[in-house]
Amino acid sequence: MLHTELIAPVSELLERHRQERPDKVAYWDAARSVTYSQLASRTASIAAGFSSNGVREGDRIAIYLPNGVDWIEACFAGLRAGAVIVPISYDAAEAEIAYRPPTDYPMPIAAR
Numbered sequence: 001m002l003h004t005e006l007i008a009p010v011s012e013l014l015e016r017h018r019q020e021r022p023d024k025v026a027y028w029d030a031a032r033s034v035t036y037s038q039l040a041s042r043t044a045s046i047a048a049g050f051s052s053n054g055v056r057e058g059d060r061i062a063i064y065l066p067n068g069v070d071w072i073e074a075c076f077a078g079l080r081a082g083a084v085i086v087p088i089s090y091d092a093a094e095a096e097i098a099y100r101p102p103t104d105y106p107m108p109i110a111a112r
Helices: 010-020 036-052 069-080 094-098
Strands: 025-028 033-035 060-064 084-087 109-111
Touching: 010 036, 010 069, 025 036, 025 069, 033 036, 033 069, 036 069, 060 069, 069 084
Parallel strands: 060 084, 060 109
Antiparallel strands: 025 033
């Protein structure tokens, strides 16, 4: 059975979860947790920051963060801004990080 109601933009899915279960924990890691309401608000705010700094639909954003809530927020915010997410393993060696396909323009990076 195909559940077509689940096929929607990330921003729509986040808003749907914010309305249906605002206080339920969406993600957690060793440092903190975030509810669906907080996740929707924070990712909208970060996405607005990406957009105001020139990120446009189809641009690439590299994410160089450890697995956790910060990574999820950066990823969903980039998707909300219409960007293509380029994950870079936080455990990668420097040479692995440096080896990336070349781009014709700079790529913003979400990192610590």
